[in-house]
Structures are given as structure tokens and as C-alpha cells.
Amino acid sequence: MPHDTIFFDLDSTLYPESNGLWKAIRKRIDLYLLERLGLPPDEIPQMRHDFFVNHGTTLRGLQVHYQVDPVDYLNFVHDLPLRDYLQPDPELRAMLLSIPHRRWVFTNADALHARRVMSILGIDDCFDGMVDAWVMEPHCKPRREAYQLALDLAGVADPGACALLDDSTRNLAPAREMGFFTVLVGHNGAHPAADRSLIDIHDLPKIVPEFWRQELTTK
Numbered sequence: 001m002p003h004d005t006i007f008f009d010l011d012s013t014l015y016p017e018s019n020g021l022w023k024a025i026r027k028r029i030d031l032y033l034l035e036r037l038g039l040p041p042d043e044i045p046q047m048r049h050d051f052f053v054n055h056g057t058t059l060r061g062l063q064v065h066y067q068v069d070p071v072d073y074l075n076f077v078h079d080l081p082l083r084d085y086l087q088p089d090p091e092l093r094a095m096l097l098s099i100p101h102r103r104w105v106f107t108n109a110d111a112l113h114a115r116r117v118m119s120i121l122g123i124d125d126c127f128d129g130m131v132d133a134w135v136m137e138p139h140c141k142p143r144r145e146a147y148q149l150a151l152d153l154a155g156v157a158d159p160g161a162c163a164l165l166d167d168s169t170r171n172l173a174p175a176r177e178m179g180f181f182t183v184l185v186g187h188n189g190a191h192p193a194a195d196r197s198l199i200d201i202h203d204l205p206k207i208v209p210e211f212w213r214q215e216l217t218t219k
Helices: 021-035 041-055 058-066 070-077 090-098 111-121 144-154 169-178 201-207
Strands: 005-008 102-106 129-131 162-166 181-185 196-198
Touching: 005 144, 021 041, 021 070, 041 058, 058 070, 070 111, 090 201, 102 144, 129 144, 144 169, 162 169, 169 181, 181 201, 196 201
Parallel strands: 005 102, 005 162, 102 129, 162 181, 181 196
Antiparallel strands: none
16 A cells, blocks of 8 residues: 655745745845845845746755855744744644644755744644755755655655645646645645645645545545
8 A cells, every 4th residue: 555645835835925924034035145145136036036946946046156055044044033923723733633644844944944833833743754955955846856855755656645735836846747646725726736726724624625535536
């Protein structure tokens, strides 16, 4: 029997983008480019966009073009008062624990940031493992190598036995091509990269009830 495993993105997936945290992180990224690298303010948005498109994340682009220290970068951009944006979510915790499958976090952020977020939400003990920036290095979502690393770490040979929840269609597309069941979080409507979509992570039992069966329903 294949291992049934569900991978969850972190930022803007396990909490809503509307709480402002991801927007604050983007501002810290811009501040890093301004203060640490001395880049002209008017060039920063385009550079961040180009790095995101061409390398998957701003960090990967900075590592290639500026040889930045990734620890310094991640500590800087995540240096935020998380409790100003997040609060315990017992409903999310109960829902996650009720899923009868293995649950993994799969994030382009680092484990330190992820654990801080998960601790505040009250879900830090709801997962069987984590795939983070350090584990994937030098890759990241949406690079196909990152998804293979996630499968290998989770001990899953068949992507068809897995699901991925993410707020980015760009991150979902490679997973779906590999055979994952994909769920777009934070959006309504059909999309080629997603088997299902939902606005709020709390709607998961209603939108994807098959997650509560003993075997995932795949395409």
C-alpha cells in the first residue's frame, strides 16, 4: 500500500494572506536589498520580481548574483513580531489532527521561521516532518528537484499517493505534472494547476472530503 502523504505550504496557506504577515515579509526583503546591498530603491521591485521568476525565490537569486549569506538574509527578512499578525488557531489544529494521513510542511522559508509560525498557530506538533529552504538547497519550489527531494524525505515513491496545498499556482503546476493531487489555497475557481481550490484552509473538509478517507483519491 502506498504512503498517503499531504504536503502543506506555510506562508499564506496555513494562515490567510489577509493578515498582513506576508506583505510585511516582502517589505523586509526590500529593506534587505536597500540596506545590505545598497541597491537603488527604484530598482528593487523589478529585481525582486526577476529573481522570483528566474530563480524561484529572491534568496536563490541573491545567492547566484550577489553571494549573500543565506542565514543573514533569512534572519533579516523574518525579523518580525509574528504575534502582531498571528494568533492560536484551535480550529486549524483540530482539522489537521483529524486527517488520517501523514502531514508534512513544504516551504521555501527556513525551519526557524516555520516553527515560530506553527508555534503561535498552535500546530507545531501536527506534522510528521518538514521540507524547508535548507533541506532543498540549492533548489526551491517551483523547481522540480525540490518536489523530488520532498518525496524522498517523506519516503514516498509514487507522487500519485501525495497531495500538495499551496497558495501559488506556480508552485502547484510542477507538482500536478508529477502526479500530486493539488489544492490551491486562498483562491476560488478552476485553474489548470489545481485539482481543487478554496479560499480558506478551514474549508478543506468541505472542499476535499476525500482527505478524510483511508486512501487519497487521485486523478
